[in-house]
Amino acid sequence: xxxxxxxxxxxxxxxxxxxxxxxxxxxxxxxxxxxxxxxxxxxxxxxxxxxxxxxxxxxxxxxxxxxxxxxxxxxxxxxxxxxxxxxxxxxxxxxxxxxxxxxxxxxxxxxxxxxxxxxxxxxxxxxxxxxxxxxxxxxxxxxxxxxxxxxxxxxxxxxxxxxxxxxxxxxxxxxxxxxxxxxxxxxxxxxxxxxxxxxxxxxxxxxxxxxxxxxxxxxxxxxxxxxxxxxxxxxxxxxxxxxxxxxxxxxxxxxxxxxxxxxxxxxxxxxxxxxxxxxxxxxxxxxxx
Numbered sequence: 001x002x003x004x005x006x007x008x009x010x011x012x013x014x015x016x017x018x019x020x021x022x023x024x025x026x027x028x029x030x031x032x033x034x035x036x037x038x039x040x041x042x043x044x045x046x047x048x049x050x051x052x053x054x055x056x057x058x059x060x061x062x063x064x065x066x067x068x069x070x071x072x073x074x075x076x077x078x079x080x081x082x083x084x085x086x087x088x089x090x091x092x093x094x095x096x097x098x099x100x101x102x103x104x105x106x107x108x109x110x111x112x113x114x115x116x117x118x119x120x121x122x123x124x125x126x127x128x129x130x131x132x133x134x135x136x137x138x139x140x141x142x143x144x145x146x147x148x149x150x151x152x153x154x155x156x157x158x159x160x161x162x163x164x165x166x167x168x169x170x171x172x173x174x175x176x177x178x179x180x181x182x183x184x185x186x187x188x189x190x191x192x193x194x195x196x197x198x199x200x201x202x203x204x205x206x207x208x209x210x211x212x213x214x215x216x217x218x219x220x221x222x223x224x225x226x227x228x229x230x231x232x233x234x235x236x237x238x239x240x241x242x243x244x245x246x247x248x249x250x251x252x253x254x255x256x257x258x259x260x261x262x263x264x265x266x267x268x269x270x271x272x273x274x275x276x277x278x279x280x281x282x283x284x285x286x287x288x289x
Contacts (some may be wrong), residue, residue, distance in 0.1 A: 036108030038075030056273040057283030087133035111150025118205040152253035154189030213251035214243025
């Protein structure tokens with residue numbers, strides 16, 4: 001996939017990588033993987049092996065040159081309610097590795113979690129260290145955040161989730177658009193537009209977000225998930241190109257230093273690993289730290 005990036009974009013990313021991270025290249029780095037929406041809290045082992053896949057983590061860490069931390073949380077709940085769980089896992093890790101420089105890799109709903117944590121990590125934030133979680137310590141240790149297809153300004157699919165939940169999609173698609181879950185309720189465009197003006201204001205955070213968006217829906221016609229995403233794309237009116245659940249405008253909403261990062265031809269399911277080992281992981285590993 002890297003060959004599809006323009007020469008100009010490649011040069012820009014390389015420049016940003018050197019400018020931001022070059023001076024600290026000798027520091028210890030941990031990639032923290034924050035998964036997306038789900039039906040409940042899973043084990044770290046399952047999230048590692050079945051959600052991210054070890055192939056992606058190996059590629060993202062450049063064959064484990066960097067350490068990795070995979071967190072797990074209840075992806076069916078409001079992001080503010082589970083933020084303390086995520087923060088607790090990260091702070092426990094920092095207790096053991098206090099000098100680590102953290103690079104976050106977040107897929108979908110995971111990007112919203114990290115925006116809430118980092119946008120509420122200073123004393124002037126509306127939900128500073130919410131519920132006693134030490135957001136400030138995490139922000140201090142954070143280098144930057146990479147979000148993969150996160151619905152930062154909401155998803156049109158969530159807006160019509162109740163209708164789609166009653167249609168004949170695969171269980172994976174139904175779980176993602178289930179309008180009865182608390183997480184689906186806060187992924188609507190109306191909620192995230194309001195939140196972005198209040199407790200998710202990007203002016204409240206001091207760490208950079210680099211955003212990646214998918215532009216395709218059906219990458220593999222033999223995958224039911226891909227067919228489901230393609231069907232969703234036909235039924236929902238998106239604002240611009242989409243990966244089946246999140247438009248590129250929403251994925252790039254926070255912006256990044258120098259502009260948005262880049263787009264891939266992945267859909268929402270394959271925007272975290274793809275069948276080709278390291279599809280997204282190679283990009284993260286080469287440019288992410």
